[in-house]
Amino acid sequence: MALLADALSRVKPSATIAVAQKARELKAKGRDVISLGAGEPDFDTPDNIKKAAIEAINRGETKYTPVAGIQPLREAIAAKFKRENNLDYKAAQTIVGTGGKQILFNAFMATLNPGDEVVIPAPYWVSYPEMVSLCGGTPVFVSATQENGFKLQAEDLEKAITPKTKWFIFNSPSNPTGAAYTHDELKALTDVLMKHEQVWILTDDMYEHLTFGGFKFVTPAEVEPGLYNRTLTMNGVSKAYAMTGWRIGYAAGPAELINAMTTIQSQQTSGACSIAQWAAVEALNGNQDFIAESRKAFEKRRDLVVSMLNQAPGLECPTPEGAFYVYPSCAGLIGKTSPGGKVIETDEDFVTELLEAEGIAVVHGSAFGLGPNFRISYATSEAELEESCIRIQRFCNACK
Template sequence: MNTTLIARRPASIRPSPSIAAKALVTRLRAEGRHIIDLTVGEPDFVTPRSIMEAAQAAMQAGDTYYTPSNGTLALRQAVADKLIRENGLSYGTDEIVVGCGAKQLIQTAFAATLDPGDEVIIPAPYWVSYPDLATLNDGVPVVVPCLEETGFKLSPSQLEATITARTKWVVLNSPNNPSGAVYTAAELAALGEVIERHPRVLVMTDEIYEHFVYDGQSQISFGRAVPALRDRTLVINGVSKAYAMTGWRIGYAAGPRLLAKTMSDLLSQSTTCPSSIGQAAAVRALSGDQTFVVQARATYETRRDRAVELLDAIPGISCKRPAGAFYAYPNVVGLIGRRSPDGIRIADDLALAHHLLSAGNVSVMDGTSYGLSPYLRVSFATSLEAIEAGCAAIARVAATLD
């Protein structure tokens, strides 16, 4: 096909690196290779039975028709109840939008607000899709490196220095994918003080990993820490991570009424509405017994401790203990520049990830894809056996580098 037939915007977008990595693992396994997959960004648990039963009941009751574009009233009310109960945030059902996953809602929020040249401030390391979703909507991603020495967190001085007359959004992700960084209430309040001085700037707070915070700590929503910015804050969340529902594709957003309406109007012209059956399942997830979430958090914490212990023991690698999410983000600077037994130089973390796959049959994500090098993202949303086998493979390959 003639490449000139493809419009400028999609031609500038790269495929999601994490989705591409998962597809590569699937292909290699189909070819007969035994690959240890530590790239996965989804729970390895099965959706709780009570949630599946709610979906089955909805189907049997004939709940298989279009819903409002912003989601069923029942689900929007369940989200509103959840936000007040767990996050201390009060939103009406007309300030909530349900979409086909959190990613769609981020894309739709950008489509609703970005004019050509508007800037989106994105602290790095970042979830791989933020920059591309901004670019897709004619925005300009402005990446701010947040170093390991400062806990991978954006500082108020960095934020102040980065805001310009074209800034439209500041994107905050806590707990963070990939670093696991979790902002405290005081840190969020300090960032909020900066943003308050710039009335045109909106805040997108991605809280999809909120339930996975460890060591007895808990996540604080930006809106609770900075209530003065309620009318400029959009909360992004969903049921994918907390309830092992990645394939159900149900996310939700809560924010200013005008923004919520505009997003709903845009969704009405794209997907029309999320799955009615998935929405019924999400109502049960948010409103039902939360034992599953508590147990999942405890399991992830055990896995985290083991993954960090093993990674940090590998010569050339150092690994800080992530405060949240389900990824370790080990520093691999000690392996960069070394050579493999066949003389190939490991130029960067991307080359290291490729070498680990080819020489060790272990798949991890490179830090380059997340905007900060030299690191690897190692998922512990998998079994202890896979974590131990994968870390052992990394150690074996690292030991061969000269």
């Protein structure tokens, strides 16, 4: 009898985690490696949030928590959605999970039946299709091309929807491209979704606070209130407050869906870490100055990286509106020979040869569903980014 479940054959390991691990292994062997693979702010969690966690420990907030989250955090989440997104949710319509991944997984586990389709714009975050497949659904990919700024067009969304479509996943600003949708660009998509009453919207707003140059963030149920009753609005404290390791994601949506997700979580992990939840209360309710400071630093880094990559022969790097990623095309290097003597046939060849020759770890675009591109995370120091871009330029110049 086989040990492993058939479901495992439908899922691939995370490419972003694999790149980070490979970089760690090479560093351990003494190689000079700069890893630009991880989607994680390099800033420390703000002091007021750390202090709130310490105070929670000293108060004895170290017991099991309610499955859907402690009441002060659920109230803070509802207040955040009202204050920042013009969305009215009761605390009972919210749920707290161990990171955004658990929120997504619970939603799919609670709603997907075999044969249900989930429309996913490509490039996509690597975990979306794997979660859909593990939960028995069928991912349906729709290309959002570089010509369109990596933004899904309304007519392409319309073509992808069938009677079997259960969910549409929307992520803005996007991981991996950094593309963010304006009010009008999003309205074109919500107009399509209004025509298809069977389609639910799962919006991943994790990078909401990381937009640049006066860009105004909007979320689907805010743009089209008619979608409120079939939208799950997901967010978290990881990116905005540099709290990746605290593992707190949250969402709000119709009570029926939230209750179903809570039932699944009750048999899976129960409530998220008590101390991390109290820290998240302070993150959402406390001083917000950190967000503007980190945004300013990220914008400066973005401009540095875009400028330097566009000086490398064979690369073309669009300027993204948000997040902390760029998604350059390496089409101009396909067919050339790397300094190591290998012909670069794919974006995966490009990133493999770049790591080998120059010790720069990035993630190939085909892992995100659209190449020939690669993703760079610029969530690291300006000095490291400058050195990385010099090495990338050198590599590109050496390709024949």
